[in-house]
Amino acid sequence: MGERTADVKDARIGETLEGLAATIHDRRTAPVDASYTARLLAGNEDELLKKLAEEASEVIMACKDDDHDHIRYEAGDLAYHLLVTLERYGVTLAELAGELEARRR
Numbered sequence: 001m002g003e004r005t006a007d008v009k010d011a012r013i014g015e016t017l018e019g020l021a022a023t024i025h026d027r028r029t030a031p032v033d034a035s036y037t038a039r040l041l042a043g044n045e046d047e048l049l050k051k052l053a054e055e056a057s058e059v060i061m062a063c064k065d066d067d068h069d070h071i072r073y074e075a076g077d078l079a080y081h082l083l084v085t086l087e088r089y090g091v092t093l094a095e096l097a098g099e100l101e102a103r104r105r
């Protein structure tokens with residue numbers, strides 16, 4: 001696992017996801033050298049999909065340990081890799097929101 005952030009403050013999830021999705025989109029339209037995101041977007045499709053599955057497993061393992069901070073950290077990795085996956089396959093955050101809104105009762 002990478003270095004975990006020492007002090008994490010609450011933030012607004014909508015703004016955060018939109019900002020991150022915009023950065024990820026930029027990495028596709030204007031790739032930056034040595035960008036991990038750019039590599040996941042343009043590289044072998046299986047590298048990204050394998051990573052997505054790995055990150056989901058890491059969330060599960062952190063849950064099994066009932067480790068609050070570790071769950072949050074791994075959920076961050078999973079959310080990031082999900083956003084990269086959505087970008088790569090052309091599903092926008094607005095579409096994802098629409099999908100979830102359509103299920104609300």
Ligand SMILES: N=c1c2ncn([C@@H]3O[C@H](COP(=O)(O)OP(=O)(O)OP(=O)(O)O)[C@@H](O)[C@H]3O)c2ncn1[C@@H]1O[C@H](COP(=O)(O)O)[C@@H](O)[C@H]1O
Pocket residue numbers: 001002003020023027032034035036037038058076077080
């Ligand atoms: N949010 C993220 C983000 N979350 C995770 N990661 C990377 O995803 C990888 C996770 O892989 P691993 O799980 O193997 O790594 P790990 O967490 O170190 O190890 P384990 O959990 O497996 O023990 C690491 O290389 C992280 O750096 C991220 N890389 C980038 N971003 C965002 O994407 C933006 C663009 O970044 P570039 O990729 O540098 O262009 C950044 O400004 C960030 O906002």
